[in-house]
Amino acid sequence: MSGKIFTNRGVFDETYIPSTLLVRDSEANVLITRYLSRLGEGSGSTDVTVLYGSIGKVGIGKTTLAKYVSRVLSKKAEDKGINFKPVYINVYGASSLHQILSRIVSELEMNIPVRGNATIEVLKAISDFLYIKDAYALIILDEFQSLLMSSKLSDDEFYLLLRVYEEIPPKDNINRLNFMLVSQDFRILSYMKERIPQVESQIGFRVHLRPYSSDELKTIIEQRAIEGLYENSYNQDILNMIADYYGYNDIKGGEGSARKAILTLRMAAEIADAENSGRIEERHVREALSTNAVSNIPLDIIRALSLHELLILQSISNLLVAKGGWLTSGEVEDEYSHLSYAYGEEPRKHTQFYEYIKNLNNMGLIESKISGKGIRGKTTIIRLPLDIPAERLKEVLESILLDRIGGPKPEQGN
The missing domain is CATH 3.40.50.300 (P-loop containing nucleotide triphosphate hydrolases)
Incomplete structure (x- = not known):
């Protein structure tokens, strides 16, 4: 028997605006x-x-x-x-x-x-x-x-x-x-x-607007739970688990994202409902937090990138789709130069390229570190975070670039 979890799925939609704003x-x-x-x-x-x-x-x-x-x-x-x-x-x-x-x-x-x-x-x-x-x-x-x-x-x-x-x-x-x-x-x-x-x-x-703290996220998802779930289908421990996972503070950081917290609660509820469980359990939340349940490509952040930050990120995703593993900064810069010319853009100089790499790293869109054993000399090596799939990111970036400046320009004949 289904239908034991939700009373109103609509309150979990991204477009839903609550009647009362408990936070903000x-x-x-x-x-x-x-x-x-x-x-x-x-x-x-x-x-x-x-x-x-x-x-x-x-x-x-x-x-x-x-x-x-x-x-x-x-x-x-x-x-x-x-x-x-x-x-x-x-x-x-x-x-x-x-x-x-x-x-x-x-x-x-x-x-x-x-x-x-x-x-x-x-x-x-x-x-x-x-x-x-x-x-x-x-x-x-x-x-x-x-x-x-x-x-x-x-x-x-x-x-x-x-x-x-x-x-x-x-x-x-x-x-x-x-x-x-x-x-x-x-x-x-x-x-x-x-x-x-x-x-x-x-x-x-x-x-x-600062990112939401755990307490603020708890308030937000509890409001959605009250409006959209049966009273006995969840407990405070479940809400705390989600709020603590996404909550932000100045010491530990964190995403502070109400959107992801609400989506996670909805996904956990959907999983429990599909199992005819009648109650959201910790295992349902853990499954909802998996990469298959919650998208890890931060579209809002990526759309806000400058053109050359997009081109560098596209270069990294291209290389990772082709070969995987850690990439050297030299490989990425070479690919970025080729890609820039392909889109009819002049690539930025080496110093500016490294500034963009630092920005992307600070935003959590890439991971970078100094190379160790296995690579001659000391260089910066780069990859995507493990929870961002390169293939999907490549598709997203191609779409954003197409909208921003059009597609790659055809090569001129000799």
């Missing part, structure tokens, strides 16, 4: 208060808020916080009689500013064509629409660092979008269009300073 509530309240105040004041320049995490840390609540804030703001604005329209867009893979504007126009339910109109005309139409409707919009741009690190938007287009009211003054001097930029990590601030310093210097609010 202080950050949420600050943001909600700030935006409600902005709605009340009205006048001023376009407001830009940035949410960002820590290098190498995913699943730490950035998207959940942004969506939760927008939902609560919608309800509070409605109670106050304010016409408020939140728009959420994951901009990873967006090919142009027009594509982003098309989504904004669609979400605002505006009946205007974007194709064929100049960018500034579309932005003016959005501004006029909000003025006519006496409405306010909060545009949430998730994975914003992916846009900054590509060449798909020019610096002028970034400036025009995020400082729209400096180019198109509102008719009633009321600021109705604001932005929340969600990023993988704090490097977004330096990227913005490099490409759009006028915007970076005027960021209204910056929210840095």
Whole structure:
């Protein structure tokens, strides 16, 4: 007999936003208060808020916080009689500013064509629409660092979008269009300073989210368990085991990922349910923690890499698929040079190459050490962590590079 474990599988989906935010509530309240105040004041320049995490840390609540804030703001604005329209867009893979504007126009339910109109005309139409409707919009741009690190938007287009009211003054001097930029990590601030310093210097609010501690993860997965599992199908020891496994602290480190903790609980519950066990046991959690149950390719981190970090990681995966084992830094650098030219890019110099290797190592995407016996002389040797499969990583990187700069260029004939 099945069906003894779950009462609601939906609460374990990545897209699920809980009705109450038990962790990150202080950050949420600050943001909600700030935006409600902005709605009340009205006048001023376009407001830009940035949410960002820590290098190498995913699943730490950035998207959940942004969506939760927008939902609560919608309800509070409605109670106050304010016409408020939140728009959420994951901009990873967006090919142009027009594509982003098309989504904004669609979400605002505006009946205007974007194709064929100049960018500034579309932005003016959005501004006029909000003025006519006496409405306010909060545009949430998730994975914003992916846009900054590509060449798909020019610096002028970034400036025009995020400082729209400096180019198109509102008719009633009321600021109705604001932005929340969600990023993988704090490097977004330096990227913005490099490409759009006028915007970076005027960021209204910056929210840095640290990885979750074990106690915070326990609170999060217990909330999901209460909402999605039968009361007698789990116990506190099971929740503690998962929370302690992923919890972060400054001494031991740790992933601090709510996403992986929630997924592990769901997988353990699925395994127990498939066995008609009626109760999640420690062995189910251990099986869920295995590499087959929980993906170990950190897509969010990889998508946030610079172009040449991606090319180096692709070089490492290519070599490991071909020969396996530890790789010398010389082998990797040679492969990186060939791959860079294949994609039409100039490879970085030796010193910068080593900086990228250090970055990748610090993010946990590769392992490196000084060679020992069996290799002549002293050199840095490199491999992927044992829980990241080279074949799958190679496929992921090829897809990301294809989206970022296109595929390898065909070789020119002699």
